[in-house]
Amino acid sequence: MIAIDATHDPKLRSWVASANQAGCDFPIQNLPFGRFSHGADAAPRIGVAIGDRILDLRRAGLIDIDDMNALMAATPEKRSALRALISQGLAEGSARQAEWESALVGQSAATMHVPCRIGDYTDFYTSVHHATTVGKQFRPDNPLLPNYKWVPIGYHGRASSIVVSGQPIRRPRGQLKSPESVAPVLALSKRLDLELELGWFVGKGNSLGESIDIAEAENHLFGVALFNDWSARDIQGWEYQPLGPFLSKNFGSTLSPWVVTMEALAPFRAPFERPPGDPQPLPYLDDADNRAQGAFSISLEVLLQTVKMRDAGEAPVRLTHTNTTRAAYWTPAQLVAHHTVNGCNLQPGDLFGSGTLSGPEPDEAGSLMELTSGGKRPVTLPNGEQRSFLEDGDTLILRGYCEAPGAIRIGLGEALGTIEAS
Ligand code: MN
16 A cells, blocks of 8 residues: 655645645645646646646656556556655755746646546445435335445446536436326436546556456556536436436536545545444455555535526535545445456546445435435525526536645545536
């Protein structure tokens, strides 16, 4: 597992002044990777966020590629070495300051892109609280299926419709069937929802036919971003049996632009624990390191701004908040070990959605479906508006950050999307 080193030193400060401000998502201890372009027709390049700026890695002389997937494929040793160079160069007193000042771009002046080419996207279902609450709505007498506590449940999603934060999401149409009607109709979804998730990016791949041992699993992960897996609940309710979600999910998903690396997450590890009475994982999903520190503590929140709020100049309001340690039943290493146990090959840039990260309390739910009990108990906003599901013009913002004693807070930035009328 990745060790805490000089790049995590809480005393470290950057000559980029905005990186030293309290509460900044991108202090020098973070250094997340993203793809940005600057100027009208410039091709995307690889950058690292520092304060409110981006360090252009090619202009800083650190890399000679623009292909994020190639960078993600590097061994953890090479990645750690690159992180050390970036950290040293951006640190206060660095001799590279004069040279690197010209390699900085303001984040507000840049266009961000999906961080890499996502070959394959798998969505997991790692919150037992989400699985139970949603299960109750779809199957009142049989909420949590018997495999849940043994198998990290997932399905293969679609990568082509994953967009970066800021892109609009068009309300999908699909087959809807109310319980009263005999036949479905083709119509716009009326039960459009969000899913508060994390997206774990695969780094180094594995060969077809070869499993990744849990002890090696994190060496195959590059990092994490925020992920909103927009979901049309009315389409989902009709189509999901027997093969799972399909068109209710693949009309769009929103990623935050900055990938916080496994290295940056090192100070925010947590033990992996099972509630008393729950089965212990099978041996291929279990080892001492995973038990001691296989989980990560990431605080998450979702904010909503309606058209009316925007017009009145009102800030987005928080709909929900939780922490991964309260929500996730499986660790990222377990997801990698499980996904490859049958010999399935992962490739650099593949994306694992965590599944909706709902905590145990009702106000910690990661979807409106849970927060409003399937639409039966709408949420009332401070301005008096109500929401059962999303309306056209609603803007949803996912945010995430990590805090731990003795460590500098780091953030994941945000994943923002606005529902566009069809
Ligand atoms: Mn999902």
